[in-house]
Amino acid sequence: MKEEVVRKNLEFRRIYKRGRSFSNKLLVLYIYKNRDNINLNRLGISVSKKVGKSVTRSRVKRLIKESYRLNKENVKKGFDFVVIARVNSNDKPYKDIEASLINLFKKAGLYNNEGNFYKDH
Numbered sequence: 001m002k003e004e005v006v007r008k009n010l011e012f013r014r015i016y017k018r019g020r021s022f023s024n025k026l027l028v029l030y031i032y033k034n035r036d037n038i039n040l041n042r043l044g045i046s047v048s049k050k051v052g053k054s055v056t057r058s059r060v061k062r063l064i065k066e067s068y069r070l071n072k073e074n075v076k077k078g079f080d081f082v083v084i085a086r087v088n089s090n091d092k093p094y095k096d097i098e099a100s101l102i103n104l105f106k107k108a109g110l111y112n113n114e115g116n117f118y119k120d121h
Helices: 007-019 054-074 087-090 094-107
Strands: 019-025 027-033 040-049 078-083
Touching: 007 027, 007 040, 007 078, 019 094, 027 094, 040 054, 054 078, 054 087, 054 094, 087 094
Parallel strands: 040 078
Antiparallel strands: 019 027, 027 078
16 A cells, blocks of 8 residues: 555645545545556545544544545546545544545545445345
């Protein structure tokens, strides 16, 4: 997963400036077409200090990362994503964060339901 991460400030700024944004109560998603590698999605996560102290921010990051990891097969390839956690996300359980992230990918038109684990259960 190392190569699938947006790390540099320059990359974050490019995605903010040139990308499109989608939001809901818990998260904001910025998407930008990746020109370097069309077979790969890259994810960046930003959690402000307004969300909480370091333990809370780390927990929110872990929940976002895990929900993306479990659903990335259903997301179209060739994009850079930045997910920003809103203040409301600080005490939410995993299912709420996951549903919020999937909702944003659907709003962006990047989510395919085929192969979804929950579809046939």
